[in-house]
Amino acid sequence: MKIIADENMPNVTKLFSAFGEVELVNGRTLTKEQVKEADVLLVRSVTKVSSELLKGSRVRFVGSATIGVDHIDTEYLAEQGIAFSSAPGCNADAVADYVFSGLGFLALTKNLRWFNKKIGVIGYGNVGKTVFDRFAALGCDVCVYDPIKQAEYASQNKDSVPFVSLASIMACDVISLHAPLTKEGDYPTIGMIGKGQLQQVKAGAAIISAGRGGVIDESALRELYKERRGDLHLVWDVWQGEPELDLETLSIVDIATPHIAGYSKQGREKGTWMVYQAFCQYFNIDKQVSLRDAISPGRLRALSLQEELEEEELLARTAHAIYDVARDDSRLRFNYRRYADKATFDWLRKHYVERDEFATCAVESSSQQALIKLKAMGF
Numbered sequence: 151m152k153i154i155a156d157e158n159m160p161n162v163t164k165l166f167s168a169f170g171e172v173e174l175v176n177g178r179t180l181t182k183e184q185v186k187e188a189d190v191l192l193v194r195s196v197t198k199v200s201s202e203l204l205k206g207s208r209v210r211f212v213g214s215a216t217i218g219v220d221h222i223d224t225e226y227l228a229e230q231g232i233a234f235s236s237a238p239g240c241n242a243d244a245v246a247d248y249v250f251s252g253l254g255f256l257a258l259t260k261n262l263r264w265f266n267k268k269i270g271v272i273g274y275g276n277v278g279k280t281v282f283d284r285f286a287a288l289g290c291d292v293c294v295y296d297p298i299k300q301a302e303y304a305s306q307n308k309d310s311v312p313f314v315s316l317a318s319i320m321a322c323d324v325i326s327l328h329a330p331l332t333k334e335g336d337y338p339t340i341g342m343i344g345k346g347q348l349q350q351v352k353a354g355a356a357i358i359s360a361g362r363g364g365v366i367d368e369s370a371l372r373e374l375y376k377e378r379r380g381d382l383h384l385v386w387d388v389w390q391g392e393p394e395l396d397l398e399t400l401s402i403v404d405i406a407t408p409h410i411a412g413y414s415k416q417g418r419e420k421g422t423w424m425v426y427q428a429f430c431q432y433f434n435i436d437k438q439v440s441l442r443d444a445i446s447p448g449r450l451r452a453l454s455l456q457e458e459l460e461e462e463e464l465l466a467r468t469a470h471a472i473y474d475v476a477r478d479d480s481r482l483r484f485n486y487r488r489y490a491d492k493a494t495f496d497w498l499r500k501h502y503v504e505r506d507e508f509a510t511c512a513v514e515s516s517s518q519q520a521l522i523k524l525k526a527m528g529f
Contacts, residue, residue, distance in 0.1 A: 151169055151170030151171070151189045151190065152170055152171050152173065152187055152188045152189050152190070153166050153169070153170050153171065153172045153173065153188065153189065153190040153191075153192065154173050154175055154180075154184060154185055154188040154190070154191050154192065155172055155173070155174055155175070155191075155192040155193075156174070156175065156176075156177035156180075156192060156193050156194045156196075156197065156215070157174040157175060157176060157177070157500070158177065158194060158418075158499065158500055159192060159194065159215050159418070159421070159422050160415070160418045160419050160422055161419055161422050161423070161444055162174070162192060162422055164439065164444075165422060165423070165426045165438075165439055165444065166190075166192070166426065166429070168438045169429075169433075169435060170189070170190075173188075177193055177194050177196045177197040178196045178197070178393070178496055180193075180197050180203070181203075182202065182203055182204075182205070182206070182207070185203055185204060185207045185209060186206060186207050186208075187207070187208065188207060188208070188209055189208060189209065189210055189211070190209065190210070190211045190212075190213070190429065191204075191209050191211070191212045191213070192212075192213045192214075192215065192425060193212070193213070193214050193215070193221075194214065194215055194216050194421075195214070195216045195218060195220075195221050196221070196393075196496070197221060198221050199212055199214075199221065199222045199223060199227075200223040200226055201223065201226050204226070204227075204230070204232070209232060210232060210233065211232065211233045211234075211235075211429060211432055211433070212227060212232055212233070212234045212235075213234070213235050213236070213425035213428060213429060214234075214235070214236045214237065214425070215236075215237050215240070215418070215421035215422050215424070215425050216236065216237060216240070216241070216412075216421060217236065217237060217238050217239060217240060217241060217242070217275070217276060217277065217412070217421075218236070218330050218331075218362070219236055220330055220331050220332065220362070222234065222236070233428075233432045235424070235425055235428030235429070235432075236424075236425075237420065237421040237422075237424035237425055238275075238276050238424075239276035239277075239280075240412075240417055240418075240420040240421035240423075240424055241277070241411075241412025241413075241414070241417035241418070241420070241421065242276045242277045242279075242280040242412075242417075243280060243414070243416075243417060243507050243508070243509060243528060244411065244412045244413065244414035244416070244417035244507055245277045245280070245281065245328065245360050245411045245412045245417075246277070246280045246281045246284050246528060247414065247469070247472070247473055247507055247508050247528060248360055248387065248407075248410075248411035248412075248473075248475060249281055249284075249326055249358055249360060249385075249411075250284070250465060250469050250508075250527055250528070251469045251470060251473050251474060251475040252358050252385035252405055252475050253324070253356070253358075253385075253462075253465075253466070254462070254465060254466030254467075254469045254470055254475075255385075255404070255405060255466070255470075255474075255475055255476055256356055256383050256385070256404060257462035257463065257465075257466045258462075258463065258466050258467075259404075260383060260404070262356060262383055262462070263462060264323065264324050264356065264462065265288070265290065265461040265462055265465075266290075266291075267290075267291070267322075267323035267324060268291050268292075268293075268321075268322040268323045268324070269285050269290050269291060269292040269293070269322060269323070269324045269326070270292070270293055270294075270295065270314075270318070270319035270320070270321075270322030270324065270325045270326070271285070271292060271293070271294045271295070271319075271326050271328065272294075272295050272296070272316075272319055272325065272326070272327045272328060272329050272361070273295075273296055273327065273328035273329035273330070273361055274294050274296035274299040274311065274313075275296075275299075275328065275330070277328045277360075277361070277412075278294070278296065278326075278328040278329075281326055281328060282294055282311075284526060284527055284528060287525075287526035287527075288523060288526045288527060289526075292312070293312045293313070293314045293318065293319065293322070294311055294312060294313050294314065294319075295313070295314060295315065295316050295318070295319040296313065296329075297313075297336075297337050298335075298336075298337060299311075299313070300313040316342075316343075316347060317347075317350055320343075320347050320348070320350035320351055321350055321351075321352060322355070323352070323354075323355055323356070324355070324356045324358070325351070325355065325356070325357045325358070326358045326360070327343075327357065327358060327359045327360065327361050327365060327366070328360060328361040329342065329361045329362065329365050330361065330362055331361075331362035331363070331364050331365060339362070339365045340364050340365065341364070341365070341367050342365050342366075343365060343366045343367065344367040344370050345367065345370040345373070345374075348366075348367070348370050348371060348374045349374070351374065351382070353378055353381045353382075354381055354382070354383070355382060355383070356382075356383035356384070356385070357382065357383070357384055357385070358385040358387075359384075359385070359386050359387060359388055360385075360387045360388060360411040361388060362388055363388040363389040363390045363391065363392045363409070364390050364391075365388075366390070367390070368389070368390045368396055368399045371384075371399070371402075372398055372399060372402060375402045380402070383404055384402065384403040384404050384405070385403070385404060385405040385475070386399070386403040386405060386406050386407070387407045387408075387409055387410065387411040388409050388411075389409070389495075392408075392409060392495060393492045393493075393495035393496050394492040394495070395408075395486070395492075395494075395495055397486070397490060400483070400486065405475055405476070405478075405479045406479050406482050406483065407475065407478040407479060407482060408478075408482055408495050408498040408499050409495075409499065410478060410498075410499060410502055413499070413502055413504075413505070414473075414504075414505055414506060414507045415446050415504040415505060415506055415507075416445055416446060416506065416507045416509075416510065417507065419444055419445050419446060420445065422444070423441060423444045423445065426439070426444070446506075447510060448472070448506040448507070448510025448511050449506060449510075450471065450472060450506065450510075450511050451510070451511060451512065452511060452512045452513070452514065453468060453471055453511055453512070453513050453514065454513075454514045454515070455468070455513065455514065455515040455516075455517070455520060456515075456516075458517060458520070459520075461523065464520055464523065464524075465523065465524070465527055468513065468524055468527075468529065469508065469527070471511075472505070472506055472507070472508055472510070472511050473505045473506070473507075473508070477503070478503075481498065481503070482498055485497070485498060507528070508527065508528035508529045509528055509529065511529060512529070513525075513529045
């Protein structure tokens with residue numbers, strides 16, 4: 151069996167080499183010729199999987215170690231009888247960690263007081279739900295926009311989620327964006343947040359974009375930023391037109407990262423593991439590696455908090471002990487000052503400095519209230 155795999159999938163050789171030859175490839179530049187003799191194709195979101203790539207190949211199984219499927223022509227795979235599996239939810243905790251690390255940065259550097267403000271989450275899939283649940287567990291005033299999930303919940307008579315309109319979300323103090331990029335259907339998200347929606351954003355609001363680039367019209371965002379004279383707080387992980395990055399947008403955001411919100415060590419490992427599970431099930435093969443052996447422990451196992459801090463500072467300092475998003479921002483800006491081209495974006499992703507998830511670290515404190523808050527945030 152020949153297995154073609156994205157070189158950025160952690161543990162892929164360890165998990166799959168027992169079943170055949172594993173060839174690691176650049177997922178962004180993968181060609182039809184490379185795939186032609188493969189039985190299995192394992193990708194990430196940078197690879198567009200369609201008839202153009204697979205026609206004439208002998209591929210029987212496609213696995214994507216990411217949560218989204220907008221890069222996969224699932225209809226074509228179904229028509230051809232090619233099995234497909236993705237990894238929904240594998241990076242949900244990592245993205246939620248990113249959100250709170252970003253808020254921590256804004257709290258410590260710009261004195262953003264978000265804890266008692268109105269929070270809006272766009273998208274209620276695995277990631278959006280995880281982010282929402284953490285805010286709710288912290289006791290924040292949080293609401294959600296996701297018309298598809300809202301209709302689904304209504305049909306099941308579920309009313310526990312505070313779904314609101316997009317206009318209501320845009321009026322929140324903090325907007326956390328986790329929508330997929332879709333071009334069809336009743337609620338396409340491409341360009342969903344344009345000039346009209348952005349005009350509803352209040353001065354001093356924070357926007358965290360960690361879903362898919364293209365959902366927000368960056369040109370309209372830049373116009374708004376100029377109108378408000380910089381009175382916005384922007385944490386930007388996904389970009390319109392990536393891997394090309396608009397340098398003017400880069401100049402206005404507080405935090406800029408190369409689509410790595412879900413790139414925790416454990417999140418990426420979970421993605422590969424979920425595809426591995428589906429692979430074994432499809433080919434009726436016994437798993438050779440356990441989940442425990444596939445997921446890494448954290449490198450910082452425990453933190454001890456010795457003093458009382460205000461909510462924002464407590465959460466920020468603890469979050470940054472495990473993952474400080476400013477590190478990734480500095481690395482991106484340094485490299486773009488030297489090499490401002492689209493190859494830089496993928497280089498940063500390929501050579502990403504691994505980080506752990508909050509949950510890998512135990513927290514100790516004499517304050518029970520502090521422990522409750524940190525547990526709610528993911529520790």
